[in-house]
Each structure stands twice: as C-alpha cells, then as structure tokens.
Amino acid sequence: MAQCVTAFKSMLQARLLEEKLASLYRAGGRIVGGVYIGKGQEAFSAGLAVHLEKGKDVYGPLIRDQAGRLAFGEPLLDTFRTYLGVITGPMRGRDGNVHRGRPREGMPAMISHLGSLLSVVNGMLFARRLQGRLGDSVGATSLGEGGTSTGAFHEALNQAAIEKLPVIIAIANNQFSYSTPNSRQFACGDLLDRARGYGVQGYAVDGTDLTACVSVFSEAVKRARAGGGPQLVVGSLLRLSGHGEHDDSSYIPDQVKSSPLGQDCLPYAESQLKASDLITDEEVRKWKDEFLMEIDAALAQASKEPTPDPFRENWRALSTAGLVEGQFEA
Amino acid sequence: MSMTYLEAIREAQYEALRTHPSVFLYGQDIAAFGGAFKATKNLSKEFPGRVFDAPISEDAMVGLAVGAAIEGARPIIEMQFADFSTCGFNQIVNQAATLYWRTNTSCPITIRLPSGGTAGSGPFHSQSMESLYAHYPGLVILTPATVEDAYWMLLDAVELDDPVIFCEHKFLYYHLKADQIGERTLPIGKARIVRPGRHATVVTYSAMVHESIRAAEELQKDGYQIEVVDLRSVKPMDTDTILASVARTGRILCVGEAFPWGGVTAEVIARVSSEAFHLLDAPPMRLNAKDTPIPYHPNLWKSHRPTSSSIGDALRRLLRY
Structure with a gap:
C-alpha cells in the first residue's frame, strides 16, 4: 500500500504540473507548440510506473503519462525544458512536449506514430537478454485504445508474445481517440480480446481507481519479472480534457462524463487513501505546497536557460560526422 | 576459388558476427532455412543464438532493431525483398532515422534490402528503394556494384554508428563473381x-x-x-x-x-x-x-x-x- 501513496503523490504532482502547463499554453508565448495532458488518467499511468525501477527497467511512456513519468523518476525539469525547447533539456529544442525521453537511461522518446513504441521496447529487452543482462528487469509502455487499431501495435504485441518478452502494455481505454468514439474504433466486445488473440495474459481494471490500478499492475509486473511473458492491462477511464489544450472535447457527451468512467481519479484516490488512514489532510496540503514550489522553481529555472540558436545548431542528422555531406573527411 | 556477390554478403555477415559480439541477425526465414536467397546460409549453426527468424512483421522487425541498438546491439535486419521494406517504412524513416538527432543516441542498425529487378519477378519483387530512403535525413544509403564492395561495404555498414540501408542487387547475386576479396579500398562516401x-x-x-x-x-x-x-x-x-x-x-x-x-x-x-x-x-x-x-x-x-x-x-x- 506504500506504493499507493507514492503513486498518489505522483498523480498529485502531475495534476499540478499539467495545470501549470495548461495555463502557460492559454497565456500564450512561452510554449511553442501544443500541450497534451493526462487529466483523468493519472491513476492508471502512475499505477504502472510505481512498480518500475529506474536504472533497471525500461519505461516507454506515451502522451498521457506525466504521472507515470514522475513515478518512474523523470526529473520535473525535463518536462519544462522540453516544453520550452531550451537546449539544456533532453531534446534540446529539436523535439517538444511529450516527445521526450532518455533512451540510454531506459526511457525511449515516443514518436507520434501510435503503436510504434512497443517494438522498440521489445528490442531493448531482446538485446538485454541477448547480452545476458536482462535479469528480472521488465519493460513497460502505454497506448490508448485507438493505438490498438494500428498494424504496428499488432505486429509488436505478436512479436513480444513470440519472444516471451517481459513487457507490460498499459492500454488506457479513454473512450475517444481524439474525437472518434469506440464504436468507430473497434468492433470486438472487449479490448482484452487483443491479448487473447496473441496468447498474452490480459487484465481489465477500473482506470479511475488507484488502488485497483496499483494492485493489477503489481500482479502484471510480478508475472513479467518471473518470466510470464507479455502482460496487457486495459484500464477503462475517461480523458478529462481535450486531446490537447486546443481541443474543448465538446464531442464527449454529458452522459459519458457523468458515468462512472468520468470519475476523477485524483480526488477519488485521495478519499480512498484517507479512509484507509494512509494519508492525512495535512500531508496532502503539505505535498501540494511543496509540489507547487518545485514546479515554480523548475519553470523559473528552465525559463532562464538558453533557447536553441540556429547559428550554433550543427544541423547534423548522422552521428558519423564524416558522412554528413559537405563535411567529408579528407 | 571464386566468390559470388551473394556469397560475399554471407561472408561479410559471417565476419561481422565473428568479430562483433554485439551483432545479431533478424529477418524472415533467415535462421535454419538460411534466407530466401541463402544470404545467411549456415550462420545460425555457426553462431547459435544470434540469428533469429522474425514473424512477417517488417514494422516490428525494424522497431526491435532500434530498441536493440539503444541497448548497444548492432543488428542486421534482412528484408526478404526490398519491396517489403515499405511495411517497415515508418520505423525506418521516423524511428531509426530520427533517433540520433532527437535524443543524441546513435542507431547502429543495418537493413539489408535485396533490391532491383530480375526477369519474371514482377511488380512486388523487383523494386529499387534507394531514392525513397535517401530522401530522409538520418540514413546512409549504400548501393554496392561489385563483389568486393558488397563485402566491405556491408562490414562498413555494420561498423557505422548510423542506420544504413544496404541495397544489394539481386541481379548481381549469382551473375557477379570475383576471384578473391582484396583489401578494403575506398571508404563509405567515396565514388x-x-x-x-x-x-x-x-x-x-x-x-x-x-x-x-x-x-x-x-x-x-x-x-x-x-x-x-x-x-x-x-x-x-x-x-x-x-x-x-x-x-x-x-x-x-x-x-x-x-x-x-x-x-x-x-x-x-x-x-x-x-x-x-x-x-x-x-x-x-x-x-x-x-x-x-x-x-x-x-x-x-x-x-x-x-x-x-x-x-x-x-x-x-x-x-x-
């Protein structure tokens, strides 16, 4: 249950951080591109990542995984540095917002093409096994229900199953892929059919319920570590925001919002943990104050840091300098 | 003793596996069967646990190679025919080709494309894809024309820290022979x-x-x-x-x-x-x-x-x- 508290703190921190990002977006000027938040998906995201160990496991987060990123140990500064595009961040202004990561530290940086990250995580685990250093480490990645319609997802899930890789795939079924409802996204009765179809262990969970998420991912990660192969977890929930901050999500009907899917996981987790005497009002207040201070400090620091200079950029897409045209070695 | 262009490609992979512990091969039918063209003949026997059959999933094949490269491996991917690499196009041009530039992580993968036309092969087993891949930043595109180049350039490709599209011509596989493989002569990038x-x-x-x-x-x-x-x-x-x-x-x-x-x-x-x-x-x-x-x-x-x-x-x- 200690993991529930850790996960809750990441959820709270992520919510406050994303509120800051959204307000920066609305204010205009500071953030160049869009802002993509994970409001409503924090329990499902952190519920997975809280079981992973940075430096040992692989975590390939996707668009709505701020909470998971924090639970895994991504520095707060990476978020601001990437959104602001400063050169001190991991992406150095070359990519932005949620497209960030540190691949060599076990955190690949997502590209926008959905489903394509899973085979990369597979490859990281595959290589570790080949090199004899997989041990009981696992890989985890996430995707929305819409991403499960891609060929890339199906190929990679099948690949993971064939290779019996220790990978956990979190499918956040948030009912809408951008604006497209599930009725136009898939026709199977249950997304767990995706797991069954490939001989993969599947789990369903209420994605708005933190303790349920922590518990189901605990089981999935444990089985993956023990050699049980890929584990696919489908969480039912609702995105409590637009696709990005530019999107008012007016296509989500009120009856869906007021259904159990629309339950906000953050206050629900808070009440659950308080009822179990795991946290107190005072602690939550204290954490909020701390997180807000950390967020402001990180933003202030990233804001002071240099933005990229096109005249200093080396404009080099190859790591082998001698092969860049116009820069041949003599 | 003479060697064909195809044998040179097999020999180069043998040499890559022998000298670089980080190299592994992944592709359709390439393990026990030795590949559709036998470019990996006997390699799974000679290097157990380093030559793997892949499912018919070009996208996932390339994605796996990128992930493995992140972890320090130097995979060689065989596309059964260059034409089928379009099914892995996204992973090649968006995942592999952008990795270094976006994340400062080098991506030493080699993707072998049995390319070009042979009589009777038709629209989907004859294509030359070099222009398509050359259009994208972040890729090196090699097109060897001789037995020696097939050998040395494939070894060069494996040693490069960047993703290489290795366009080997099927018409040359059996037609082209050399008496022996000489010393490495020209570096990559020189005509x-x-x-x-x-x-x-x-x-x-x-x-x-x-x-x-x-x-x-x-x-x-x-x-x-x-x-x-x-x-x-x-x-x-x-x-x-x-x-x-x-x-x-x-x-x-x-x-x-x-x-x-x-x-x-x-x-x-x-x-x-x-x-x-x-x-x-x-x-x-x-x-x-x-x-x-x-x-x-x-x-x-x-x-x-x-x-x-x-x-x-x-x-x-x-x-x-």
Whole structure:
C-alpha cells in the first residue's frame, strides 16, 4: 500500500504540473507548440510506473503519462525544458512536449506514430537478454485504445508474445481517440480480446481507481519479472480534457462524463487513501505546497536557460560526422 | 576459388558476427532455412543464438532493431525483398532515422534490402528503394556494384554508428563473381571511377554500373571514351568526384534502375546543373526505368529498365549534341 501513496503523490504532482502547463499554453508565448495532458488518467499511468525501477527497467511512456513519468523518476525539469525547447533539456529544442525521453537511461522518446513504441521496447529487452543482462528487469509502455487499431501495435504485441518478452502494455481505454468514439474504433466486445488473440495474459481494471490500478499492475509486473511473458492491462477511464489544450472535447457527451468512467481519479484516490488512514489532510496540503514550489522553481529555472540558436545548431542528422555531406573527411 | 556477390554478403555477415559480439541477425526465414536467397546460409549453426527468424512483421522487425541498438546491439535486419521494406517504412524513416538527432543516441542498425529487378519477378519483387530512403535525413544509403564492395561495404555498414540501408542487387547475386576479396579500398562516401574516359561521363550505381560499362565498351568501337563513375553510396553522395569527371568530359548521363520521378539520378543532375553548369557542353541527361510498375514478362521487363543498349542510345544522343 506504500506504493499507493507514492503513486498518489505522483498523480498529485502531475495534476499540478499539467495545470501549470495548461495555463502557460492559454497565456500564450512561452510554449511553442501544443500541450497534451493526462487529466483523468493519472491513476492508471502512475499505477504502472510505481512498480518500475529506474536504472533497471525500461519505461516507454506515451502522451498521457506525466504521472507515470514522475513515478518512474523523470526529473520535473525535463518536462519544462522540453516544453520550452531550451537546449539544456533532453531534446534540446529539436523535439517538444511529450516527445521526450532518455533512451540510454531506459526511457525511449515516443514518436507520434501510435503503436510504434512497443517494438522498440521489445528490442531493448531482446538485446538485454541477448547480452545476458536482462535479469528480472521488465519493460513497460502505454497506448490508448485507438493505438490498438494500428498494424504496428499488432505486429509488436505478436512479436513480444513470440519472444516471451517481459513487457507490460498499459492500454488506457479513454473512450475517444481524439474525437472518434469506440464504436468507430473497434468492433470486438472487449479490448482484452487483443491479448487473447496473441496468447498474452490480459487484465481489465477500473482506470479511475488507484488502488485497483496499483494492485493489477503489481500482479502484471510480478508475472513479467518471473518470466510470464507479455502482460496487457486495459484500464477503462475517461480523458478529462481535450486531446490537447486546443481541443474543448465538446464531442464527449454529458452522459459519458457523468458515468462512472468520468470519475476523477485524483480526488477519488485521495478519499480512498484517507479512509484507509494512509494519508492525512495535512500531508496532502503539505505535498501540494511543496509540489507547487518545485514546479515554480523548475519553470523559473528552465525559463532562464538558453533557447536553441540556429547559428550554433550543427544541423547534423548522422552521428558519423564524416558522412554528413559537405563535411567529408579528407 | 571464386566468390559470388551473394556469397560475399554471407561472408561479410559471417565476419561481422565473428568479430562483433554485439551483432545479431533478424529477418524472415533467415535462421535454419538460411534466407530466401541463402544470404545467411549456415550462420545460425555457426553462431547459435544470434540469428533469429522474425514473424512477417517488417514494422516490428525494424522497431526491435532500434530498441536493440539503444541497448548497444548492432543488428542486421534482412528484408526478404526490398519491396517489403515499405511495411517497415515508418520505423525506418521516423524511428531509426530520427533517433540520433532527437535524443543524441546513435542507431547502429543495418537493413539489408535485396533490391532491383530480375526477369519474371514482377511488380512486388523487383523494386529499387534507394531514392525513397535517401530522401530522409538520418540514413546512409549504400548501393554496392561489385563483389568486393558488397563485402566491405556491408562490414562498413555494420561498423557505422548510423542506420544504413544496404541495397544489394539481386541481379548481381549469382551473375557477379570475383576471384578473391582484396583489401578494403575506398571508404563509405567515396565514388569510384570504374572506367576512365574523356568524351562523356556516366554516373551510375548498383547493377546499372555493369550495363553502363557494356554500353561504354560498345561506344569504344566508334572511338568514344566514356568515363563510368560508380557512386557506391548514393547518400552521402560524392559530388566532388562527379564534378571532377564532368570537368574532364563536359557531358553527363546519369543512369538508375529506380522509377524516373525524382530520385538519385535527378539529384545528381540537379547538383551538376547548379554547381557545374559552366563545365557542361551539352544538357545533362538522365535515364531511369519507365514510370509504370515493374512488369512480369521478360520482354516487357527488359524494356522497362535501362540496359546497355538503351544507355548506349542515350550516350549517342548526348555525344551528338
């Protein structure tokens, strides 16, 4: 249950951080591109990542995984540095917002093409096994229900199953892929059919319920570590925001919002943990104050840091300098 | 003892596996079966646990290679035919090709593409994809035309810290033989003048090098000395060698087996036109396959792609100007 508290703190921190990002977006000027938040998906995201160990496991987060990123140990500064595009961040202004990561530290940086990250995580685990250093480490990645319609997802899930890789795939079924409802996204009765179809262990969970998420991912990660192969977890929930901050999500009907899917996981987790005497009002207040201070400090620091200079950029897409045209070695 | 172009590719993979513990092979039917063309024959026996059959999932094959490269491996991926690499296109151009630039993480993967036409292979087992991949930043595109280049350039590809699209020509697999593999000569990125001349330059690569040499030999009978430049790598492209040749001859024909719209030949002509316009005695010419899918029947196929005869005709037009 200690993991529930850790996960809750990441959820709270992520919510406050994303509120800051959204307000920066609305204010205009500071953030160049869009802002993509994970409001409503924090329990499902952190519920997975809280079981992973940075430096040992692989975590390939996707668009709505701020909470998971924090639970895994991504520095707060990476978020601001990437959104602001400063050169001190991991992406150095070359990519932005949620497209960030540190691949060599076990955190690949997502590209926008959905489903394509899973085979990369597979490859990281595959290589570790080949090199004899997989041990009981696992890989985890996430995707929305819409991403499960891609060929890339199906190929990679099948690949993971064939290779019996220790990978956990979190499918956040948030009912809408951008604006497209599930009725136009898939026709199977249950997304767990995706797991069954490939001989993969599947789990369903209420994605708005933190303790349920922590518990189901605990089981999935444990089985993956023990050699049980890929584990696919489908969480039912609702995105409590637009696709990005530019999107008012007016296509989500009120009856869906007021259904159990629309339950906000953050206050629900808070009440659950308080009822179990795991946290107190005072602690939550204290954490909020701390997180807000950390967020402001990180933003202030990233804001002071240099933005990229096109005249200093080396404009080099190859790591082998001698092969860049116009820069041949003599 | 002679070695074919195909055997050179197998031998290079043998050598890569032998000398680099981080190399592994992944592709369809490549383990016990030894690959559709037998380019990996016996390698799974000689290197147990390092040659893997892949499901028919080109996207996931390349994605796995990128992930493995992040962890320090140097995978060689075999596409069964270059044509099928379109199913892994996204992972190649968006995942592999952007990894270094986005994340400062090098991506040492080699993707072997059995390329180009052979009689009777039809629209989906004959394609030349080099232009498509060369369009994207972050990839190195190699197009060996000789047995020695097939060997050494494949080893070079494995040793490079960048993703390499290795376009090996199926027509050369069995036709081309060498008595022995000599020492490594030219580095990646350098073109080779395979035949010196002074009346016109043919810039070409891969199987078209041999068609162009035959055309040059034919024109020799009429007293024309045609210089033939083998690009070897289309990206990076050795513009200096091309321009130096044009400076000597004043005339250029660029020949490629790929489709005509855009592509490698257009790139060569664009560079020559903009950087060496003053050296030209005639408008630069290019010759490609026809702008249709690649036909099945040999009668059609032979007319679809450039041959020594159509290259010879083009050269005569170029020389008449």
